[in-house]
Amino acid sequence: GAVVSQHPSWVICKSGTSVKIECRSLDFQATTMFWYRQFPKQSLMLMATSNEGSKATYEQGVEKDKFLINHASLTLSTLTVTSAHPEDSSFYICSAPGLAGGTSQETQYFGPGTRLLVL
Amino acid sequence: DAKTTQPPSMDCAEGRAANLPCNHSTISGNEYVYWYRQIHSQGAQYIIHGLKNNETNEMASLIITEDRKSSTLILPHATLRDTAVYYCIVSYGKLTFGQGTILTVHP
Numbered sequence: 001g002a003v004v005s006q007h008p009s010w011v012i013c014k015s016g017t018s019v020k021i022e023c024r025s026l027d028f029q030a031t032t033m034f035w036y037r038q039f040p041k042q043s044l045m046l047m048a049t050s051n052e053g054s055k056a057t058y059e060q061g062v063e064k065d066k067f068l069i070n071h072a073s074l075t076l077s078t079l080t081v082t083s084a085h086p087e088d089s090s091f092y093i094c095s096a097p098g099l100a101g102g103t104s105q106e107t108q109y110f111g112p113g114t115r116l117l118v119l
Numbered sequence: 120d121a122k123t124t125q126p127p128s129m130d131c132a133e134g135r136a137a138n139l140p141c142n143h144s145t146i147s148g149n150e151y152v153y154w155y156r157q158i159h160s161q162g163a164q165y166i167i168h169g170l171k172n173n174e175t176n177e178m179a180s181l182i183i184t185e186d187r188k189s190s191t192l193i194l195p196h197a198t199l200r201d202t203a204v205y206y207c208i209v210s211y212g213k214l215t216f217g218q219g220t221i222l223t224v225h226p
Contacts, residue, residue: 006162034213043206044163044216093162095214107153108214110162 002028002098006111013084014119021079021114023050023094029074030096034108035067038091050077050094084118091115123207128221131201137194139220141207144188150211152183154192156203157219163206166192197224 003026013019023033031052036044048069049057056069066088068080077096081088092115095108124142131137143152153168167174167181169190174181180193194201206219 004162036216043218044157046213046215049213091160095163105151105168107165107168108155108163109165110155113160113162115160 002026002096002109004094004096004109004111006092006094006114008114009112010115010117012117012119015085016083019081019084019116019118021081021092021094021116023077023079023096023111025075025096025098025109028096028098030077030098031074032097033071033077034095035069035077035079036093036095038093038113044093047079050079052077081116084116086118089116089118123209123217125205125207125217125220127218128223131194131197131222131224133199133224133226134196137192137197137201137222137224139192139194139205139207139222140189141191142189143207143209146187146209147211150209152181152187152190153208153210153214154179154181155206155208155214155216156201157206158200158203163216166205197222199224199226 005024007022033050035047038044047062050069050071052071058064071077093113095110097106098109154166155163157163167179169181183190202224204219
């Protein structure tokens with residue numbers, strides 16, 4: 001299946017700093033990517049849809065000025081957590097749509113996630 | 120997206136088949152049934168998906184009832200590495216994750 005990578009895999013930062021997380025589709029192109037956040041013992045929550053060449057679409061309740069998304073190319077989307085605070089500590093996961101193996105149907109392929117700890 | 124209902128947890132003995140049920144009584148005609156899993160502290164992994172017909176791949180089988188209101192994911196020979204949270208999602212486009220089923224495979 002398709003491979004999606006994320007960098008960094010974990011990051012610790014001081015409160016008030018900004019953190020950038022990269023999501024790359026390694027062997028396919030993605031005009032759309034998705035960003036999720038997951039708190040401990042909770043499910044994945046969709047934050048926003050990243051669109052190559054246009055603005056991201058944010059889910060209700062997600063601050064677009066807080067979580068800046070840039071879809072710079074067909075294989076790269078970045079999520080920047082601006083002025084991070086301890087409550088932003090979470091597991092951030094991206095996904096990109098690709099063809100399910102041996103079919104012509106699309107499914108989502110997920111990155112390994114980035115664990116953010118804000119002190 | 121339609122909502123799904125899954126049991127919060129299930130156990131399975133290693134080597135036996137694991138059958139994970141999912142109810143999606145409000146599924147609409149163009150929505151697919153997807154199954155993903157998340158092993159602890161990792162990203163989600165695609166398992167299988169289907170629309171109407173039963174599907175099988177190298178990982179699992181998906182059985183969808185004729186009325187499409189429920190489905191079952193079957194892991195034919197569960198191993199310890201299959202211990203994970205399994206998510207059943209019905210969608211045409213964006214994925215909305217519920218709480219999933221915690222499957223524990225024990226020796």
